[in-house]
Amino acid sequence: MTVIQHDAWARLWLAELERRTDRSPQxxxxxxxxxxxxxxxxxxxxxxxxxxxxxxxxxxxHRHPLTGQMEIVLSYLVAERPSALRELLAKLPVGGQAxxxxxxxxxxxxxxxxxxQASFEPHVLTLRHRTDPQAPVSEEPLDIHVARTAxxxxxxxxxxxxxxxGLYDESTVTDLREWARSKFELTGTSVCLVGTLxxxxxxxxxxxxxxxxxxxxxxxxxxxxxxxxxxxxxxxSRMVSAALLRRAAERGHQVLESDLVIGPNSDKLxxxxxxxxxxxxxxxxxxxxxxxx
Numbered sequence: 001m002t003v004i005q006h007d008a009w010a011r012l013w014l015a016e017l018e019r020r021t022d023r024s025p026q027x028x029x030x031x032x033x034x035x036x037x038x039x040x041x042x043x044x045x046x047x048x049x050x051x052x053x054x055x056x057x058x059x060x061x062h063r064h065p066l067t068g069q070m071e072i073v074l075s076y077l078v079a080e081r082p083s084a085l086r087e088l089l090a091k092l093p094v095g096g097q098a099x100x101x102x103x104x105x106x107x108x109x110x111x112x113x114x115x116x117q118a119s120f121e122p123h124v125l126t127l128r129h130r131t132d133p134q135a136p137v138s139e140e141p142l143d144i145h146v147a148r149t150a151x152x153x154x155x156x157x158x159x160x161x162x163x164x165x166g167l168y169d170e171s172t173v174t175d176l177r178e179w180a181r182s183k184f185e186l187t188g189t190s191v192c193l194v195g196t197l198x199x200x201x202x203x204x205x206x207x208x209x210x211x212x213x214x215x216x217x218x219x220x221x222x223x224x225x226x227x228x229x230x231x232x233x234x235x236x237s238r239m240v241s242a243a244l245l246r247r248a249a250e251r252g253h254q255v256l257e258s259d260l261v262i263g264p265n266s267d268k269l270x271x272x273x274x275x276x277x278x279x280x281x282x283x284x285x286x287x288x289x290x291x292x293x
Contacts, residue, residue: 005046009056010035012078016104017214030216038076045074047087055084057101059092066163068173074101082110089118099287105280115285122262123286125270127278128219129256133249135242142236144243147192147204154201155192156180158226166261184208184223191220191247195240203227205240207248212255220248222258238276257281 010032017031042058049055057077063070072093079085092099100123103111115121147155160177184206186192195203207220222244227236248256258278260269270280 005044005056006036006039008054009039009044009046009076009078012054012056012080013076016078019104027216031214034213035076042075045088045091047084047091049081049083049087051081051083053079053081053084055079055088057088062100066167066172066174066176066179069098071098071100074099077101077103082114085111086114086117089114089120092118100284102282102284104282106283118287120285120287122283124284125260125262125266125280126282126284127258127260127273128281129245129258129276129278131220131249131254131256132242132245132277135245135249137242137246142195142197142202142239144193144195144240147186147194151194151201151204152186155186155194155204155206158204158228159184159206159224162224162226191244191251193240193243193247195236197231202231203236203240205244207244207256209251209253218253219255219257220244220251220253222256225258241276 013035014028014031038058042060045055045057045059047055055078057074059072059074061070062073077088079088099120101120103115106125107115156177159180163176163180184190186206189209191205191207193205194201203226205225206223208223209218210221211217212219222241225237225240225244227234227240245256260266260273
């Protein structure tokens with residue numbers, strides 16, 4: 001990839017970040033460096049439309065850790081105009097392999113139409129929330145506390161259930177509970193909270209620290225907020241989320257991130273998250289195996 005092309009990719013990506021976050025990136029040189037590393041470890045896709053607009057992405061193969069399915073993943077995808085995005089998607093392999101890519105926020109009608117034409121459907125929406133050290137403290141009778149050792153089994157059971165729901169009945173090549181146990185450490189740098197009702201665990205929230213893609217800082221990524229079915233509609237999810245916001249602020253994190261798997265109830269869930277201060281940041285799209293373009 002020529003220096004000129006990389007500079008164009010970086011310019012478009014930085015402009016996209018500024019548009020997405022409504023402010024200039026805190027450390028443009030850091031973001032350029034991350035983009036350069038992505039360029040070096042992926043195959044770079046570049047497209048130029050007839051109107052002169054350009055689009056870029058890094059393309060690599062990835063094996064899904066739960067289903068074992070190989071898929072094509074496009075990272076740092078950015079398009080100057082919808083026409084360039086259409087040209088870029090046309091460069092993807094035409095076989096039956098699954099594919100995933102990411103766009104900013106919730107795209108408008110034209111972008112969504114192009115994605116659908118290329119057989120991509122919305123899959124996972126990432127949201128961000130500014131931390132709040134003054135987030136309301138849970139009222140009685142729910143007791144929210146750091147997960148005790150005896151409650152770790154409850155947390156892993158909840159994580160396995162949430163993972164299964166997110167896969168929409170796709171077959172897996174691993175035990176979900178054991179995968180969650182191997183992937184998520186509930187002590188140390190993570191924030192694992194459990195809510196009990198009369199001493200009985202009824203909900204939990206798990207957050208892990210990871211780099212913020214927009215700065216040199218860290219965000220607390222909320223892996224899961226789960227309430228057992230028999231205790232739904234009592235506000236427990238909101239209480240646990242508020243507790244995670246306070247914990248993240250206490251640790252010096254300015255932002256929480258979390259993912260919402262797009263499904264039948266997504267619109268209702270998203271409305272509630274927006275009302276609670278969550279902002280849509282990026283949307284991952286998925287092309288299923290065997291879907292012809």
